[in-house]
Amino acid sequence: MTGTVLRDWRSVKKEVLRRIHAREWKPGDMIPNETDLADEFGCARTTVNRALRSVAESGLLDRRRKAGTRVAEHPVARATLDIPLIRNEIEARGRKYGYQLIKKSTSVPPPAVSGAMRTMANSELLYIQALHLADDKPYVIEDRWINTKAVPCALEEPFEIISSNEWLLRYARYTHGDIAFSASSASEIHAKILCCPAHSALFVVDRLTWDGSNPVTKVTLLFAPGHQLRTEL
Amino acid sequence: MTGTVLRDWRSVKKEVLRRIHAREWKPGDMIPNETDLADEFGCARTTVNRALRSVAESGLLDRRRKAGTRVAEHPVARATLDIPLIRNEIEARGRKYGYQLIKKSTSVPPPAVSGAMRTMANSELLYIQALHLADDKPYVIEDRWINTKAVPCALEEPFEIISSNEWLLRYARYTHGDIAFSASSASEIHAKILCCPAHSALFVVDRLTWDGSNPVTKVTLLFAPGHQLRTEL
DNA sequence: CAGTGGTCTAGACCACGAT
DNA sequence: TCGTGGTCTAGACCACTGA
Numbered sequence: 001m002t003g004t005v006l007r008d009w010r011s012v013k014k015e016v017l018r019r020i021h022a023r024e025w026k027p028g029d030m031i032p033n034e035t036d037l038a039d040e041f042g043c044a045r046t047t048v049n050r051a052l053r054s055v056a057e058s059g060l061l062d063r064r065r066k067a068g069t070r071v072a073e074h075p076v077a078r079a080t081l082d083i084p085l086i087r088n089e090i091e092a093r094g095r096k097y098g099y100q101l102i103k104k105s106t107s108v109p110p111p112a113v114s115g116a117m118r119t120m121a122n123s124e125l126l127y128i129q130a131l132h133l134a135d136d137k138p139y140v141i142e143d144r145w146i147n148t149k150a151v152p153c154a155l156e157e158p159f160e161i162i163s164s165n166e167w168l169l170r171y172a173r174y175t176h177g178d179i180a181f182s183a184s185s186a187s188e189i190h191a192k193i194l195c196c197p198a199h200s201a202l203f204v205v206d207r208l209t210w211d212g213s214n215p216v217t218k219v220t221l222l223f224a225p226g227h228q229l230r231t232e233l
Numbered sequence: 234m235t236g237t238v239l240r241d242w243r244s245v246k247k248e249v250l251r252r253i254h255a256r257e258w259k260p261g262d263m264i265p266n267e268t269d270l271a272d273e274f275g276c277a278r279t280t281v282n283r284a285l286r287s288v289a290e291s292g293l294l295d296r297r298r299k300a301g302t303r304v305a306e307h308p309v310a311r312a313t314l315d316i317p318l319i320r321n322e323i324e325a326r327g328r329k330y331g332y333q334l335i336k337k338s339t340s341v342p343p344p345a346v347s348g349a350m351r352t353m354a355n356s357e358l359l360y361i362q363a364l365h366l367a368d369d370k371p372y373v374i375e376d377r378w379i380n381t382k383a384v385p386c387a388l389e390e391p392f393e394i395i396s397s398n399e400w401l402l403r404y405a406r407y408t409h410g411d412i413a414f415s416a417s418s419a420s421e422i423h424a425k426i427l428c429c430p431a432h433s434a435l436f437v438v439d440r441l442t443w444d445g446s447n448p449v450t451k452v453t454l455l456f457a458p459g460h461q462l463r464t465e466l
Numbered sequence: 467c468a469g470t471g472g473t474c475t476a477g478a479c480c481a482c483g484a485t
Numbered sequence: 486t487c488g489t490g491g492t493c494t495a496g497a498c499c500a501c502t503g504a
């Protein structure tokens with residue numbers, strides 16, 4: 001018994017979370033079905049559905065038709081990361097944004113890149129290397145390959161003022177992508193650009209973007225030492 | 234005109250995404266209101282609402298009452314990461330899981346830890362250091378502080394068979410937490426444990442967990458070189 | 467087969483916030 | 486003020502899947 005009628009899905013969600021955390025419903029337990037809960041809470045089944053769906057999205061409940069709803073045995077922590085434009089990220093921290101183009105060329109990428117992008121091993125791509133700065137200090141190296149077949153007009157953009165990061169967001173279509181986070185040791189060259197000791201541990205983000213089945217771009221971001229990516233969960 | 238009636242929210246979502254990707258609705262553009270779209274698609278407003286809400290959750294739409302719905306100017310990429318139990322993570326890759334307790338003590342933590350956990354600077358916490366192995370090779374070091382006031386029964390658990398990672402998930406309450414990803418250079422000690430060269434770049438996950446306003450545990454995971462965290466977006 | 471969640475509908479009222 | 490999205494309702498049908 002809750003004692004009070006729960007009128008909106010947020011209240012229902014809150015009560016469900018309370019029961020899970022208080023172990024009234026233990027991991028592996030089956031919980032009452034939507035109709036019964038709606039009855040108990042004095043609201044429509046739709047409202048309970050909305051609440052349970054929301055809890056399930058966070059990974060704490062397993063729901064299956066016919067089988068019912070159970071409290072997850074091994075609640076995977078689910079973290080949602082927002083990956084903004086680099087400029088926005090820097091400005092959001094109240095720091096001054098700066099940008100420098102380091103290198104730009106049209107060339108045949110190393111096999112690892114053409115392999116990942118599934119482009120012909122001998123076809124040329126646009127290569128951009130640039131540095132983003134926060135308060136005039138090196139913040140991150142952007143190391144990017146662009147498939148000019150997917151974004152032909154990229155060839156006419158100098159990328160001296162606007163970063164490819166920002167330009168692509170504005171002009172390139174994409175449908176999906178994948179992203180990987182890792183750590184890597186700074187090469188002599190990267191260390192020089194980032195003004196840090198060689199072999200420093202760098203936080204690395206790799207991103208591959210597609211428009212349907214066409215590769216659009218592959219980027220590696222090498223962050224200056226000390227960078228953290230945070231989120232709540 | 235779509236030509237066909239869209240009967241479910243997934244179809245509506247798909248059509249909305251198509252229009253955004255095809256730039257029929259450009260970044261910054263206002264899109265028709267729910268009632269008009271429902272009319273156009275031949276479905277209930279609720280269905281359109283469900284679809285638009287779903288698209289907005291992925292960051293591609295900005296919705297505000299009265300102001301209406303606009304295509305986001307700077308669509309932040311939003312990645313959802315699942316962070317499973319280490320054992321599950323290893324076994325899901327078809328590798329053999331192994332576990333070794335390295336150190337266990339009750340002691341006063343360094344100020345950085347008591348500060349982050351907001352415990353009294355002189356109060357003792359339970360400290361656990363352990364190694365998780367995949368196919369008998371070092372996979373990740375788990376370096377953890379546990380607030381025994383929040384989880385008293387942790388004092389009676391030897392943690393020689395079950396990792397604290399797993400044990401806490403089963404026996405500790407928590408309501409929320411935060412997580413941070415970064416890179417760090419391997420110390421001599423960590424390098425020895427992970428069987429890698431000193432100063433290797435390690436991928437690091439820091440996690441702080443709360444039960445209401447009570448700190449539960451703080452853990453640092455130091456992954457063996459080469460580790461990647463991937464997701465789709 | 468039958469029970470459960472998934473979804474749609476039409477209508478209603480409300481909260482927010484741009485103007 | 487008042488248009489827009491946010492949500493609730495009651496009822497209905499459907500899809501999946503365990504038994």
